[in-house]
Amino acid sequence: MSSRSRAFLAIIIASVLWGTAGVTAKTLVKGVDPFVASFYRFLIASxxxxxxFLKEKRVSHHVWRDLFPLSLIGALNVPFFYLGIKTTTANSATAIYTAIPLTTALFSYILIKExxxxxxxxGICIGLIGALLITFLPFIEKGNLIMGDFMGNLFVVCAMLSWTLYSIGSHRILIKNRYPPLTVTSMYFFASASMSLLLSVLSNRQLIPPNLFMPTYIAVLLYSSIFITLIPYFLFQWASKRVSITTVSLKQYVELIAAVFLNSLLLGEILSGGFIIGTLLVVLGVIIATGTQILSAIKRKLLHL
Incomplete structure (x- = not known):
């Protein structure tokens, strides 16, 4: 199997694992503050x-200067996501995240002149309209608890933008071959744990809540740390080094399908008409913006099988 084929496989595996994030996040923020839950998740992963990380031959004092500030930007992703998921639905959060390929294309043009x-x-315009529809729909449809609330969706949008900026920066670092994927992933974990701890302390959260010691919570926390953090984040960075960032955006398609299926099955979330329209606009925009390149790459791979 070629390097690009392995990268495609890594993206699919990471996407399916990330697709379970909404279900587990709902459990993690029950009785435990979002900042505290995020801290323990990344502490275990770290x-x-x-x-x-310590065995890496290329680790030097420069790694903190080069990677830690960028990782702090990405570290806002999970705390914002947990704040949002506390009041909005897992399906709303997942659909908003499907705008990542669109925002990546937009900010890559602004920041690196791509x-x-x-x-x-x-495609960018169509997809963003869909994402905005999903975000502002609770404000328009007052009292619709299935759709979550306005502030919850707004926090998820902030989380999505944080990840967008981080993914562009880390992709450039990997392409320039300055640091290996393991080092980039490790620094993200360290920064995320530090950021979540800082937010917990500054907001005077209870760092050792009673629910933390419940067997069910411990099991979900370990699953989240390993299968939604350690494995998929490393696979994402490993694949990002081997294929274009447009190809990496394929993960959002698989993640959306896996997440919506699991959220509906396990959380009983019902999809309203407006929500479905917004989601379809997001997916349509993503396909228009990036689908041609991805389909061409898949076609080339199939021809060489």
């Missing part, structure tokens, strides 16, 4: 990856 075709720009 401890698990630390031995491998040019895009007219077709891609049309």
């Amino acid at each position: 401890l698990l990856i630390l031995p491998f 040019t895009h075709s007219r077709k891609k720009l049309i």
Whole structure:
């Protein structure tokens, strides 16, 4: 199997695992503050990856200067996500996150002058309209608890933008071959644990809540730390080094399908008409903006099988 084929497989595995984030997050923020839940999730992931990080031959004092500030931007992703998921629905959060390929295309043009075709720009506009519809729908449809609330969706949008900026920056670092994927992933975990702890302390949260010691909560926390953090984040960075960032955006398609199915099955979330329209607009925009390149890459791979 070629390097690009392995990258495609890594993206699919990471997407399916990330698709369970909404279900587990709902459990993690029950009785435990979102900042505290985020801290323990990344603390465990940091401890698990630390031995491998220390064995890296290219680790130097420059790694903190080069990667830690960028990682702090990405570290806002999970605390914002947990704040949002506390009041909004897991399906709303998942659908908003499908705008990541669109915001990535937009900010990559603004920040690194990456040019895009007219077709891609049309896709960006359509997808963002869908994401905004999902975000503001609770404000329009007052009292619709299935859709979550306005502030919850707004926090998820902030989380999505945080991840967008981080993914662009980390992709450039990986492409320039300055640091290996393991180092980039490790620094993100360290920064996320630090950021979540800082937010917990500054907001005077209870760092050792009673629910933390419940067997069910411990099991979900360990699952979240390993299968939604350690494994998919590393696979994402590993794949990002081997394929274009447009190809990496394929993960949002698989993640959306897996997440909506699991959220509906396990959480009983019902999809309203407005929600479905917004989601379809997001997916349509993503396909228009990035689908051609992805489908061409898949077609080339199939021809070489």
